[in-house]
Amino acid sequence: MGGKLKGRSLLTLKDYSAAEIRFLLDSARVLKAEKRKGRIRRRFRGKTLALLFEKRSTRTRCAFETAFGEEGGHPVFLSTQDVHLGAKESLEDTARVLGRMFDCIQYRGYDQRTVETLAEYSRVPVYNGLTDSCHPTQALADLFTVEECTGGLAGKTICYTGDGRNNVAVSLVTACAKMGVNLVIASPRELHPSPALLKTAGVWASESGANITVETDPLTAVKGADVIYTDVWVSMGEEKQTDARVKLLTPYQVNEKLMAATGNKDVKFLHCLPAVRGQEVTQEVIDGPQSAAWDQAENRKHVIKAILLATL
Ligand code: CP
Numbered sequence: 001m002g003g004k005l006k007g008r009s010l011l012t013l014k015d016y017s018a019a020e021i022r023f024l025l026d027s028a029r030v031l032k033a034e035k036r037k038g039r040i041r042r043r044f045r046g047k048t049l050a051l052l053f054e055k056r057s058t059r060t061r062c063a064f065e066t067a068f069g070e071e072g073g074h075p076v077f078l079s080t081q082d083v084h085l086g087a088k089e090s091l092e093d094t095a096r097v098l099g100r101m102f103d104c105i106q107y108r109g110y111d112q113r114t115v116e117t118l119a120e121y122s123r124v125p126v127y128n129g130l131t132d133s134c135h136p137t138q139a140l141a142d143l144f145t146v147e148e149c150t151g152g153l154a155g156k157t158i159c160y161t162g163d164g165r166n167n168v169a170v171s172l173v174t175a176c177a178k179m180g181v182n183l184v185i186a187s188p189r190e191l192h193p194s195p196a197l198l199k200t201a202g203v204w205a206s207e208s209g210a211n212i213t214v215e216t217d218p219l220t221a222v223k224g225a226d227v228i229y230t231d232v233w234v235s236m237g238e239e240k241q242t243d244a245r246v247k248l249l250t251p252y253q254v255n256e257k258l259m260a261a262t263g264n265k266d267v268k269f270l271h272c273l274p275a276v277r278g279q280e281v282t283q284e285v286i287d288g289p290q291s292a293a294w295d296q297a298e299n300r301k302h303v304i305k306a307i308l309l310a311t312l
């Protein structure tokens with residue numbers, strides 16, 4: 001399976017089969033154990049990675065930089081202040097040049113078409129580190145963390161509450177549908193996942209056995225969940241909508257009452273981070289014993305290392 005991934009980009013999880021996702025999750029588990037034992041294998045020696053960022057990042061940037069660097073690779077951070085990214089030089093030309101100098105490219109920014117263009121013209125593996133449309137490396141780390149903190153994926157139910165149509169939710173729907181994990185999206189009608197995504201997810205779910213549903217009442221939605229997951233109410237680039245979102249999403253806050261409404265005393269809490277305490281989650285929950293958000297953040301690195309190793 002690893003061989004089939006050589007040279008591949010990761011632009012969206014739609015392009016990855018369940019077997020390929022399973023291979024990446026299993027590799028990440030091995031890599032995490034190796035790291036714990038202090039085994040450093042220098043598998044990226046002599047390789048270079050361009051890290052293109054149009055938006056801010058803590059976890060994604062640090063995960064790519066440290067995963068690549070500690071294996072002997074040379075990551076180069078390039079913000080829009082540093083390179084001509086569609087300004088003064090066409091995106092296609094920038095992609096062509098980066099492809100001549102780097103073995104692979106990570107892109108974080110706004111438009112999904114940008115990451116697709118980078119892949120087409122650079123001809124090296126390109127990794128989507130978040131666009132407005134999706135966040136594939138996040139969803140892989142999310143499933144890895146669910147597996148770790150609940151003991152497996154089969155038959156597990158995640159309830160994602162909040163903005164059900166943002167990049168994190170879209171990738172979670174895709175990943176759960178492909179991997180047979182039940183997912184309940186709890187969000188107001190205005191923020192439900194698109195009907196097109198739900199239709200495609202329904203096809204994957206019928207093959208994997210997953211149950212993907214959408215609810216508007218958060219207290220009903222969380223019943224029986226193994227994991228409660230949330231993300232910020234206002235994604236990067238949507239700041240003008242802050243007041244409207246707070247009004248719309250306040251009933252979807254993850255607090256002790258919502259955690260208790262699951263009826264599951266072992267329920268875990270996940271958050272892709274960064275978090276706004278007092279909005280989508282209370283301090284008691286994110287900093288409490290049920291929170292696996294910090295393991296989830298660390299797991300970004302192991303999963304990203306698995307993707308780099310499989311594709312380079
Ligand atoms: N979860 C995540 O992608 O975090 P960053 O925005 O810090 O990279």
Ligand code: NVA
Nearest residue numbers: 166168231235236273
């Ligand atoms: N939905 C959030 C995710 C941040 C990792 C955003 O796009 O800002």
